[in-house]
Amino acid sequence: MPERQNYISRAVIEKIQASAQQIDEMESFPHENFRLLAEQGLFGLHISKKYGGSEQPFYTNAKVVEEVANVCASTSVLLCTQALTTCLLELGGNEDQKSNYLRALAEGKYPGAFCVTEKQAGSDVSNIQTQAVFNDDSYVLTGEKSFITNAGEAGVYLVLARTGSHPTKGLSFFVVEACAPGLEFGEHVETLGVRGSSVGTVILNKVSVPKENMLGIEGSGFKLLMKTFNRSRTLVGAQGVGIAKGAFQIALNYLKERIQFGKPLSEQPIIQCMLAELGTKIITAELLVKEAAMHIDKETSEIEKYASMAKYYATDMAMQVTTDAVQLLGGYGFTKLYPLERMMRDAKVTQIYDGTNQIQRIIIARQLLKE
Ligand SMILES: Cc1cc2nc3c(=O)[nH]c(=O)nc-3n(C[C@H](O)[C@H](O)[C@H](O)COP(=O)(O)OP(=O)(O)OC[C@H]3O[C@@H](n4cnc5c(N)ncnc54)[C@H](O)[C@@H]3O)c2cc1C
Incomplete structure (x- = not known):
C-alpha cells in the first residue's frame, strides 16, 4: 500500500479495533469511540480554526476515515455522518449558526x-x-x-x-x-x-x-445538498478503501500461513493473480480518493465528477475485495473466527448510502458528456 503515514495514534486505533466485533454483535452505538474521536480533534479536521476545527487539507480527513474504517466501519460512520453535518453548516451556515452548531459538531460535543x-x-x-x-x-x-x-x-x-x-x-x-x-x-x-x-x-x-x-x-437546500455530497462521497470512498485494506491484509497474512497441497496458498498462481488484481484496485481507489480530495481543496469545477468516481469505484472495489477475501479464507472466511464476514457486510452499505453507485454513474456520465 502506498500510504504508510499514520494519521491517528496507534493507541486510539487499537482501542477502536478492540471494540469492533462487540459493537457489531451487540448493535451498540459506539459512544466511547465517539468520545475518543472527539478527544483527538478528528471531527473538525477540515473546519476552520475559528469554528473549532484544525484547517487540514480534506485529504487528511479522508485518511482518518480510511484508518478508522480499516478496523471498525461502524466507528468510521461517526466520522462520515459528522462530516455531512459540518460540511453542510460550513457551506450554508451564517455566522451565528457556525459559532453555535458548527463549532459544537466540529468539537464533537454531540453527534x-x-x-x-x-x-x-x-x-x-x-x-x-x-x-x-x-x-x-x-x-x-x-x-x-x-x-x-x-x-x-x-x-x-x-x-x-x-x-x-x-x-x-x-x-x-x-x-x-x-x-x-x-x-x-x-x-x-x-x-x-x-x-x-x-x-x-x-x-x-x-x-x-x-x-x-x-x-x-429559502430554496437553496438542493444546491447545498449537492455541494455537501461532493465532500461526503469522497469520505465514503475513503471508507471503502479502509475496509478493503483491512480485509486484504487479513487475507494476505492467512495465505502465507495456510498450507494446502504441500505449500502456502500464497504460492499458487491463481491466488497470486487474485492478489495482484485486488492490490491494484485498492491503490487505484486510494489515488482516486486523493484526487477528489485535491479538487475539494482547490475548489475546482470538477469536484462533482471526481467525488462520484471516488465513491463508486472505491466502494465497488471494497465489495469485491471483502467478498474475495472471504473466498480466499475458504470455510474460515465464512465464520466469525475472522472479521471478514463483518467487513463484507459493512462494505455493502457504502455502495448504497450517500447516493447509490448507480446514481454516481449517472452523475459521472452527465459530467463527461458536458465536457
Ligand atoms: C445504513 C444506512 C444509513 C443511511 N443514513 C442516511 C442518513 O443519515 N440520512 C439520509 O438522509 N439518508 C440515509 N440513508 C438513506 C440512503 O441515502 C438511501 O437508502 C439511498 O439514497 C437510496 O435510496 P433508496 O433506499 O430509497 O433506494 P431507491 O432510490 O428506491 O433505489 C433502489 C434501487 O434503484 C436504483 N435506482 C434508483 N434510481 C435509479 C435511476 N434513475 N437509474 C438507475 N438506477 C436507479 C438505486 O441505485 C437502487 O439500487 C441511509 C441508508 C442506509 C442503508
Missing part, C-alpha cells in the same frame, strides 16, 4: 444527523414531501425522514424540507435541535452491516423552528 431521505424520496430527492410552513417568524416542519443515521443520538438534526412547490428549488435546510417539541423517533432499523450505527425514522410532528434556523436562503 449530528443529516435528514434527507423519505419513504418515497430516496435517490429522487426532488420528491421530498416534508413541509416547512412559515408562520409567525417560525417555520413549522411536518413529515417523516427514513434511514437517518444517529437518529435518537444526535444533538442537532439538519432537515431538508419543502418550502416551495418547485421540485428542487423549493427545498431548504433547517437546523432542528434534539430538544425541539414534536421531534420524535420511530423504531431502530436493524441493518446488515455497520450495525453499530443508530439508524431510524425521524418524525417531525409540527416542529416549530425559528426562521433563523434556516440554512442559506
Whole structure:
C-alpha cells in the first residue's frame, strides 16, 4: 500500500479495533469511540480554526476515515455522518449558526444527523414531501425522514424540507435541535452491516423552528445538498478503501500461513493473480480518493465528477475485495473466527448510502458528456 503515514495514534486505533466485533454483535452505538474521536480533534479536521476545527487539507480527513474504517466501519460512520453535518453548516451556515452548531459538531460535543431521505424520496430527492410552513417568524416542519443515521443520538438534526412547490428549488435546510417539541423517533432499523450505527425514522410532528434556523436562503437546500455530497462521497470512498485494506491484509497474512497441497496458498498462481488484481484496485481507489480530495481543496469545477468516481469505484472495489477475501479464507472466511464476514457486510452499505453507485454513474456520465 502506498500510504504508510499514520494519521491517528496507534493507541486510539487499537482501542477502536478492540471494540469492533462487540459493537457489531451487540448493535451498540459506539459512544466511547465517539468520545475518543472527539478527544483527538478528528471531527473538525477540515473546519476552520475559528469554528473549532484544525484547517487540514480534506485529504487528511479522508485518511482518518480510511484508518478508522480499516478496523471498525461502524466507528468510521461517526466520522462520515459528522462530516455531512459540518460540511453542510460550513457551506450554508451564517455566522451565528457556525459559532453555535458548527463549532459544537466540529468539537464533537454531540453527534449530528443529516435528514434527507423519505419513504418515497430516496435517490429522487426532488420528491421530498416534508413541509416547512412559515408562520409567525417560525417555520413549522411536518413529515417523516427514513434511514437517518444517529437518529435518537444526535444533538442537532439538519432537515431538508419543502418550502416551495418547485421540485428542487423549493427545498431548504433547517437546523432542528434534539430538544425541539414534536421531534420524535420511530423504531431502530436493524441493518446488515455497520450495525453499530443508530439508524431510524425521524418524525417531525409540527416542529416549530425559528426562521433563523434556516440554512442559506429559502430554496437553496438542493444546491447545498449537492455541494455537501461532493465532500461526503469522497469520505465514503475513503471508507471503502479502509475496509478493503483491512480485509486484504487479513487475507494476505492467512495465505502465507495456510498450507494446502504441500505449500502456502500464497504460492499458487491463481491466488497470486487474485492478489495482484485486488492490490491494484485498492491503490487505484486510494489515488482516486486523493484526487477528489485535491479538487475539494482547490475548489475546482470538477469536484462533482471526481467525488462520484471516488465513491463508486472505491466502494465497488471494497465489495469485491471483502467478498474475495472471504473466498480466499475458504470455510474460515465464512465464520466469525475472522472479521471478514463483518467487513463484507459493512462494505455493502457504502455502495448504497450517500447516493447509490448507480446514481454516481449517472452523475459521472452527465459530467463527461458536458465536457
Ligand atoms: C445504513 C444506512 C444509513 C443511511 N443514513 C442516511 C442518513 O443519515 N440520512 C439520509 O438522509 N439518508 C440515509 N440513508 C438513506 C440512503 O441515502 C438511501 O437508502 C439511498 O439514497 C437510496 O435510496 P433508496 O433506499 O430509497 O433506494 P431507491 O432510490 O428506491 O433505489 C433502489 C434501487 O434503484 C436504483 N435506482 C434508483 N434510481 C435509479 C435511476 N434513475 N437509474 C438507475 N438506477 C436507479 C438505486 O441505485 C437502487 O439500487 C441511509 C441508508 C442506509 C442503508
